[in-house]
Amino acid sequence: MAGRLSVSDPNSFSQPEICVVKRIHLNLTVNFALHLLSGSIDLSVEKKSKTESKSLVLDTKDLTIEQITNAVTGATLDYTLGEPVESFGSKLEVILNDPDTECMTVRIKYKTSSEASALQWLAPEQTAGKKHPYLFSQCQAIHARSIMPCQDTPAVKAPYTAEIRAPAELVVLMSAVRNGTEADASNSTLTVHRFEQKVPIPSYLTAIVVGALESRKIGPRSHVWSEKELVDKAAYEFAETEEMLKAGEDVLSPYIWGVYDLIVLPPSFPFGGMENPCITFVTPTLLAGDRSLASVIAHEIAHSWTGNLVTNANWEHFWLNEGHTVYLERKIAARMAGETERHFEAVGGWKDLQAAVDSFSPGHAHTHLVPDLTGVDPDDAFSAVPYEKGFTLLFYLETLLGGAEVFEAWLRHYVNHFQYKSLTTDEWRHLLYDYFADKKDLLDSVDWDAWLYAPGMPPVQPNYDLTLADACVSLSRRWLEAPLNKLDQFSGDDVKTMNSRQLRELLALLLVEEPLPIAKLEAMDTLYGFSAMMNAEIRFRWLRLGLRARWQRAVGPALHMVTEQGRMKFTRPLYRDLFAWEESRARAVATFEKNKGFMHSTTAGLVAKDLESNTPK
Numbered sequence: 383m384a385g386r387l388s389v390s391d392p393n394s395f396s397q398p399e400i401c402v403v404k405r406i407h408l409n410l411t412v413n414f415a416l417h418l419l420s421g422s423i424d425l426s427v428e429k430k431s432k433t434e435s436k437s438l439v440l441d442t443k444d445l446t447i448e449q450i451t452n453a454v455t456g457a458t459l460d461y462t463l464g465e466p467v468e469s470f471g472s473k474l475e476v477i478l479n480d481p482d483t484e485c486m487t488v489r490i491k492y493k494t495s496s497e498a499s500a501l502q503w504l505a506p507e508q509t510a511g512k513k514h515p516y517l518f519s520q521c522q523a524i525h526a527r528s529i530m531p532c533q534d535t536p537a538v539k540a541p542y543t544a545e546i547r548a549p550a551e552l553v554v555l556m557s558a559v560r561n562g563t564e565a566d567a568s569n570s571t572l573t574v575h576r577f578e579q580k581v582p583i584p585s586y587l588t589a590i591v592v593g594a595l596e597s598r599k600i601g602p603r604s605h606v607w608s609e610k611e612l613v614d615k616a617a618y619e620f621a622e623t624e625e626m627l628k629a630g631e632d633v634l635s636p637y638i639w640g641v642y643d644l645i646v647l648p649p650s651f652p653f654g655g656m657e658n659p660c661i662t663f664v665t666p667t668l669l670a671g672d673r674s675l676a677s678v679i680a681h682e683i684a685h686s687w688t689g690n691l692v693t694n695a696n697w698e699h700f701w702l703n704e705g706h707t708v709y710l711e712r713k714i715a716a717r718m719a720g721e722t723e724r725h726f727e728a729v730g731g732w733k734d735l736q737a738a739v740d741s742f743s744p745g746h747a748h749t750h751l752v753p754d755l756t757g758v759d760p761d762d763a764f765s766a767v768p769y770e771k772g773f774t775l776l777f778y779l780e781t782l783l784g785g786a787e788v789f790e791a792w793l794r795h796y797v798n799h800f801q802y803k804s805l806t807t808d809e810w811r812h813l814l815y816d817y818f819a820d821k822k823d824l825l826d827s828v829d830w831d832a833w834l835y836a837p838g839m840p841p842v843q844p845n846y847d848l849t850l851a852d853a854c855v856s857l858s859r860r861w862l863e864a865p866l867n868k869l870d871q872f873s874g875d876d877v878k879t880m881n882s883r884q885l886r887e888l889l890a891l892l893l894v895e896e897p898l899p900i901a902k903l904e905a906m907d908t909l910y911g912f913s914a915m916m917n918a919e920i921r922f923r924w925l926r927l928g929l930r931a932r933w934q935r936a937v938g939p940a941l942h943m944v945t946e947q948g949r950m951k952f953t954r955p956l957y958r959d960l961f962a963w964e965e966s967r968a969r970a971v972a973t974f975e976k977n978k979g980f981m982h983s984t985t986a987g988l989v990a991k992d993l994e995s996n997t998p999k
């Protein structure tokens with residue numbers, strides 16, 4: 383197992399305390415034939431000590447380094463590239479042989495591997511249009527190093543510009559403002575696309591997508607992008623984007639990133655959404671047709687402040703990004719739909735947390751709010767824990783320290799204080815004590831060790847308003863308690879006034895109980911029509927209920943769902959359930975073996991690990 387790779391970040395070789403990257407320029411060509419990016423990166427660096435800082439230490443993963451020079455003088459710079467270490471890649475140390483300068487620009491000519499873990503290359507037949515290839519990236523947490531040599535720690539932030547050459551018939555988008563295109567003077571099949579991100583960002587927010595894309599305007603600062611087959615559906619689904627942005631600004635401060643665009647990626651995109659600045663990446667599983675899954679957009683918008691502006695210093699403090707973002711996402715929900723909606727979402731979040739804790743096991747180290755990630759690939763530790771345990775801590779503090787308005791003022795102070803910076807949990811807590819100096823006794827009453835460093839569920843469960851959850855709780859209880867010969871008490875009217883989020887909550891409540899008898903699921907399906915519902919959140923929970931009940935009728939649709947989309951939140955639990963049942967195991971393994979080559983590499987890797995740990999020895 384790899385030890386702590388550097389003093390401040392267990393998952394990065396970089397040593398920004400010696401020499402830090404201050405500005406980046408990328409000059410790359412997208413090669414669909416070879417599945418690689420090639421070209422150069424200019425890293426403008428600042429030595430911490432003019433005479434003592436002798437090298438620039440970077441992260442790389444599966445990169446071929448061709449040449450390193452001083453970008454201004456052209457002088458060659460010596461370097462050493464270390465042996466690869468598990469998922470962390472190889473340390474690249476560039477010798478800076480000019481003791482008289484404090485700042486310099488290092489140019490690295492390189493190319494990526496066709497296996498770069500940040501990139502998924504799709505053949506035309508894997509796209510909706512079937513005519514053109516497609517490329518997208520996912521750099522969080524530590525994959526940026528597979529597309530560029532960089533200080534791949536969220537402690538380092540830099541603005542970037544980019545010049546990307548790609549096939550002329552395709553569109554290129556990046557996590558930056560578009561700055562024009564032109565025909566490539568030396569190759570008529572290519573177009574040059576320019577970008578600029580003026581706000582300093584951490585490496586994990588670097589993003590690129592290349593495909594046959596169209597856009598629709600959905601607000602004064604927003605377009606939605608996708609292949610043309612989905613773009614109108616997407617424009618309808620995400621029409622509330624501007625209202626959400628304004629709600630975020632109302633809670634915190636003006637949106638500083640200029641543009642807020644969305645792109646609906648192909649179904650293999652492993653997450654619900656990714657907060658890439660200026661262009662949120664989302665999964666097509668959000669396209670429910672009724673805007674009911676748009677809370678993911680509120681979440682990604684919230685990251686414009688918490689995560690992208692105020693950033694966790696390393697991945698052990700990921701809860702600072704996600705806990706605050708869930709808190710703000712639910713504040714946006716409250717601005718748009720009322721306080722009862724915020725509480726309803728919090729009730730659902732508690733159950734998601736319980737499911738995540740149970741899935742690791744309650745004593746597991748990855749259930750700590752602040753985990754030790756020494757030698758741990760952050761992808762392996764990822765779960766709902768930092769999101770929901772983090773939210774619960776913040777909601778608990780809100781209640782303790784004076785209520786929603788008092789805590790909103792604190793949140794504004796927090797963002798204002800740490801904007802453009804990266805921080806640790808200790809720094810957060812220090813500022814909290816400083817801000818609430820008159821409430822020190824209350825803060826001292828918090829069991830900080832249990833909240834931050836103990837495994838399992840939080841030490842306190844807040845009291846949420848149950849107005850919207852009550853109907854779901856009572857209907858779930860009726861189903862759980864009804865004798866099999868009394869199922870005629872149920873009718874389609876039971877769910878007539880429930881919205882799709884309440885249906886999802888009903889299923890979530892049933893999922894945390896002992897499996898239901900198949901006869902109840904059959905009756906429920908006849909009356910409520912769950913099998914016909916295409917809302918991905920409902921479908922997912924319905925199929926899980928079926929698999930846990932050992933209902934043969936769930937197996938085919940579950941295998942279909944894990945192949946038609948690749949969002950890990952759905953794909954991993956469904957595969958785990960399919961593996962766990964002896965009767966579906968062989969079909970699940972066969973389906974995975976057949977499809978893994980088309981899956982996103984992170985998803986395929988994690989499903990393979992799940993399969994291993996679920997296979998009876």
Ligand SMILES: CC/C=C\C/C=C\C[C@@H](O)/C=C/C=C/C=C\[C@@H](O)CCCC(=O)O
Pocket residue numbers: 522523652653654655656657697698700753760761762763764765768949950951
């Ligand atoms: C304690 C774990 C520490 C660090 C993990 C950080 C990143 C892990 C990596 O797997 C990337 C995660 C990216 C997440 C992006 C978006 C999420 O909000 C999606 C949540 C799940 C979903 O809705 O599909």
Ligand SMILES: [Zn+2]
Pocket residue numbers: 681685703704707
């Ligand atoms: Zn998030």
